[in-house]
Amino acid sequence: xxxxxxxxxxxxxxxxxxxxxxxxxxxxxxxxxxxxxxxxxxxxxxxxxxxxxxxxxxxxxxxxxxxxxxxxxxxxxxxxxxxxxxxxxxxxxxxxxxxxxxxxxxxxxxxxxxxxxxxxxxxxxxxxxxxxxxxxxxxxxxxxxxxxxxxxxxxxxxxxxxxxxxxxxxxxxxxx
Amino acid sequence: xxxxxxxxxxxxxxxxxxxxxxxxxxxxxxxxxxxxxxxxxxxxxxxxxxxxxxxxxxxxxxxxxxxxxxxxxxxxxxxxxxxxxxxxxxxxxxxxxxxxxxxxxxxxxxxxxxxxxxxxxxxxxxxxxxxxxxxxxxxxxxxxxxxxxxxxxxxxxxxxxxxxxxxxxxxxxxxxxxxxxxxxxxxxxxxxxxxxxxxxxxxxxxxxxxxxxxxxxxxxxxxxxxxxxxxxxxxxxxxxxxxxxxxxxxxxxxxxxxxxxxxxxxxxxxxxxxxxxxxxxxxxxxxxxxxxxxxxxxxxxxxxxxxxxxxxxxxxxxxxxxxxxxxxxxxxxxxxxxxxxxxxxxxxxxxxxxxxxxxxxxxxxxxxxxx
Numbered sequence: 188x189x190x191x192x193x194x195x196x197x198x199x200x201x202x203x204x205x206x207x208x209x210x211x212x213x214x215x216x217x218x219x220x221x222x223x224x225x226x227x228x229x230x231x232x233x234x235x236x237x238x239x240x241x242x243x244x245x246x247x248x249x250x251x252x253x254x255x256x257x258x259x260x261x262x263x264x265x266x267x268x269x270x271x272x273x274x275x276x277x278x279x280x281x282x283x284x285x286x287x288x289x290x291x292x293x294x295x296x297x298x299x300x301x302x303x304x305x306x307x308x309x310x311x312x313x314x315x316x317x318x319x320x321x322x323x324x325x326x327x328x329x330x331x332x333x334x335x336x337x338x339x340x341x342x343x344x345x346x347x348x349x350x351x352x353x354x355x356x357x358x359x360x361x362x363x
Numbered sequence: 364x365x366x367x368x369x370x371x372x373x374x375x376x377x378x379x380x381x382x383x384x385x386x387x388x389x390x391x392x393x394x395x396x397x398x399x400x401x402x403x404x405x406x407x408x409x410x411x412x413x414x415x416x417x418x419x420x421x422x423x424x425x426x427x428x429x430x431x432x433x434x435x436x437x438x439x440x441x442x443x444x445x446x447x448x449x450x451x452x453x454x455x456x457x458x459x460x461x462x463x464x465x466x467x468x469x470x471x472x473x474x475x476x477x478x479x480x481x482x483x484x485x486x487x488x489x490x491x492x493x494x495x496x497x498x499x500x501x502x503x504x505x506x507x508x509x510x511x512x513x514x515x516x517x518x519x520x521x522x523x524x525x526x527x528x529x530x531x532x533x534x535x536x537x538x539x540x541x542x543x544x545x546x547x548x549x550x551x552x553x554x555x556x557x558x559x560x561x562x563x564x565x566x567x568x569x570x571x572x573x574x575x576x577x578x579x580x581x582x583x584x585x586x587x588x589x590x591x592x593x594x595x596x597x598x599x600x601x602x603x604x605x606x607x608x609x610x611x612x613x614x615x616x617x618x619x620x621x622x623x624x625x626x627x628x629x630x631x632x633x634x635x636x637x638x639x640x641x642x643x644x645x646x647x648x649x650x651x652x653x654x655x656x657x658x659x660x661x662x663x664x665x666x667x668x669x670x671x672x673x674x675x676x677x678x679x680x681x682x683x684x685x686x687x688x689x690x691x692x693x694x695x696x697x698x699x700x701x702x703x704x705x706x707x708x709x710x711x712x713x714x715x716x717x718x719x720x721x722x723x724x725x726x727x728x729x730x731x732x733x734x
Contacts, residue, residue, distance in 0.1 A: 216667060242575050245670065246679045246696035275681065277668050277696075281575055281591060288668065309578030312704040320412070335405040335733060346413055 188285045191217040194239065201232060216288055218275070223291040226276075227301040227327075233278060233287075234306055241278040241287065244307035248275045249317030253348040255295055267349045270295045272323050276303070293323065302328035320346035370398060373715070377406050381484050381719040384729025388706075388722075392715060400710040400718065402703055407733035415693040420446050420660040421520055423693065428514040430697065431731040433476050436469035436505075437673045439518035444599055445669035445680040446520045449662035457650035458522050459601045464535065464643045465505070465517065467636040471542070472501040473674035474629045477726040481626055482553050484723040485562050490553040497545055500538050504531065521656040532644055539637050539644075546633055554630060563626060564617030567709040567721035571620065577705045580698055581676025582628045583725055586612035587620035593672040605642050607635045622724035629726070661688050675699055675726055695734055699727040 189197075195209045198219070207229075208220045221229050233241040255270025276289040293300050302325035303310045314325045315334040322344040325331055333340060341353050352361045375388040382388065385406035391399040411430060415423045427438040440462055447454060479494035502512045509517045509525050517524050553559055569579070574587040584591055590609040594602040610631035612624030662684040670679040676698030685691040702725045709721050 218666070244578060245677065246668065246681055246694065248681045248692070248694035248696075250683065250692050250694075275666075275694075277679070277681065281589065284596065286597075288666075307578065308573075308576045308704070309701055312700065333405075335408040335410075337405070345410055350413075 188283060189238070190285075191219060191287055194233075194285075194287050195219055197236070197238065198229060198232070201236075202229065205229070218288045218290045220290045220292065223274075223293045223300040224326075225301070226289070226291050227303060227306070229289075230276075230303045230306050238283075239285075240280045240283050243279045243281055244303070244309045244313075245277040245279050245286075246275075247277075247303075247310055247313035247317065249273070249321040249323050249346070250275060251295075251321055251347045252292070264351050265349050267295070267347075272298045272321050274300055274317060274323060298323045299326055300324070301326050304328050320344055322347070368394065375718065381722065382729075383480065383723070383727060384732075386703075386727075386729055386732070388718065390710075390715065390718065395714050397710045397713050397715065397718065400707045402706055404700075404703065404729070404732050407729050409734065411695065411734045412693055415690055417689065419688045420662070420690060423690065424519065425514070425516045427695075428516055429730060430695065430734055431673065431675065431678070431699065431728045432513060433728055434469050434473045434674045435513065435515050436465045436517060437473075437671065437678065439515065440466050440600075441669060441671040441673070441678045441680050443518045443520050444671065445667050445682045446660065446662065448667045448669060449665060449682060449684055450520070450657065450660065452521055452655060452657065454521055454655050455650045455652065456601075456648045458652050458655070460643050460647040461523060461527055461652065462518055462600060463602065463605075464640055464647075465508075467639045467643075468501050468504060468535070470636045470674045471633050472498050474633050475501075477629055477674075478549065478553070478626065481723040481726070482559070484719050485559060487553055487556065487559060490549055493545070493548060493552065497542055500541070504535060504538065507531070507534075519653075519656055520660055522654070523652040526652045532647070535640065536644055539641055543634070543637055546630060549630060554627060560616050560623060562720050563622040563724065566617075566622045566713065566717050567724060568618050569620040569705065569709060573705075573708065574620065577708070578701045579676070579705060580701070581672065581674070582632065583625055583676060583702055585609060586624040586628045588612055593670055593677060597670065599669070599671055602639075604646070605639045607638050610635065622720050625724040625726075659688070661686070670696070673698055675728065675731070676702065695731075697731040697734060699729070699731040700734075703727050703732055 198207050210218050233239050250273045252271045255267045258266050271292040272295050273292040279286045291300050317323050318331050319333045319336050370393050373390040376382045377385045377387045387403040389401040411426050427442045428435040431438055475494040475498040479491035482490040506512045509515050569587050571587045574584050590611050592609045610628050612619050664686045666683040668681045670677050679696030681694040682690055683692040710718055
């Protein structure tokens with residue numbers, strides 16, 4: 188069983204070129220931040236390293252950090268430009284019993300994060316959900332389609348903080 | 364002359380009695396054999412997570428009821444635990460005990476539906492009626508406590524909406540005494556029925572490594588042979604005080620991890636829940652159940668991931684607080700959502716009629732899949 192600091196040391200030791208930081212100031216759990224374009228490599232390491240053995244991905248959550256520049260359009264709807272979208276990975280090891288939270292932040296305008304679908308199958312649907320709700324593109328995902336919203340939903344993503352309902356969907360009025 | 368054969372796509376659902384809700388399965392079949400199954404979900408999507416961002420923390424609780432509507436108590440449980448962790452508050456002992464009792468009663472009620480409808484899917488009508496007769500008694504207990512039979516809004520951040528009534532302990536003890544022999548009745552009626560075994564043993568086998576990789580939890584994972592239960596593994600509330608076993612699949616009539624194992628683990632779990640309830644009823648202290656409810660719920664900045672052992676598996680809440688009175692983000696890791704993603708893997712190479720048996724055995728609730 189290892190604590191987040193020890194896990195961070197292990198990652199740093201094995202990937203000396205990678206920028207990995209830990210936010211230990213949070214009250215409940217510490218979060219390790221990792222570069223979104225190297226997450227696959229780190230994930231593979233976390234799963235196979237005999238000292239870590241993170242064989243189960245508990246949850247994968249997309250988050251709109253809403254830390255960009257906020258402006259209002261003529262109707263008063265908030266528009267966010269710039270900033271980041273993040274993906275949080277909650278990992279757990281069924282054999283060694285430790286847990287860790289990873290975070291990968293990507294550009295909000297051109298969001299791209301490596302998929303971990305071929306490491307943990309749980310990620311398949313969770314990544315589709317994050318794509319569906321936030322428009323985060325998971326690189327190398329084999330089947331990145333919408334999952335909860337209709338397949339032909341317009342270009343917007345409902346859980347983004349500046350989401351605005353379309354007025355019509357197939358001729359039906361959307362806001363009720 | 365050779366018979367002309369071709370692959371065919373068959374739609375099962377969205378309206379279908381055996382999909383347990385609104386779910387569409389796209390079956391690619393070659394004759395009677397399944398080549399692939401593609402689940403299409405989202406028919407019940409209400410965007411709970413978006414709603415939660417516009418609500419204050421306590422206002423989210425009724426929404427959690429409506430996700431896994433067969434285990435509403437447990438959905439409340441997971442959410443309030445998460446918010447309490449963010450706030451850093453301790454709840455009174457009495458509240459902890461009542462939560463555990465309610466949670467375990469809910470687990471039994473949920474498994475009763477799972478087992479009953481599973482029999483129904485496979486053509487056994489009678490056990491369903493027996494189980495619903497007993498489930499009624501649990502719902503009555505809930506109704507007498509908080510006024511609702513299905514969607515309770517019972518567990519609040521820091522406490523409970525109502526204390527249990529003076530008769531509750533006696534009535535629950537009576538229920539435990541009454542229900543215990545009835546589990547044997549289910550075994551006689553359904554579990555060891557030859558036709559039922561023929562339909563479920565050696566069907567839809569899920570090996571342990573695949574189960575872990577797909578993120579299966581709860582009874583589905585335990586049926587594959589791993590004694591993994593969050594109540595023991597990562598104890599929350601006061602579960603570490605109780606003595607109970609974790610039933611695992613043993614391949615009694617077929618192979619470890621087949622449909623029958625997934626079914627039977629649920630039957631055995633009901634007995635374990637009864638044991639927890641008995642112990643909790645004996646230890647329950649006196650106290651005020653609303654004394655720790657905060658006047659104003661405004662957690663500090665930060666995030667928390669809490670997981671509880673829902674009747675269907677690991678129910679996780681990832682809550683991010685930005686320091687205001689409503690959550691910045693609530694993500695629900697729904698056990699049914701994850702379980703359903705394994706369906707395609709399980710069905711490959713089986714017959715069309717087995718799809719119903721496999722889908723029933725992973726026990727999904729579509730309200731939770733789509734949230």
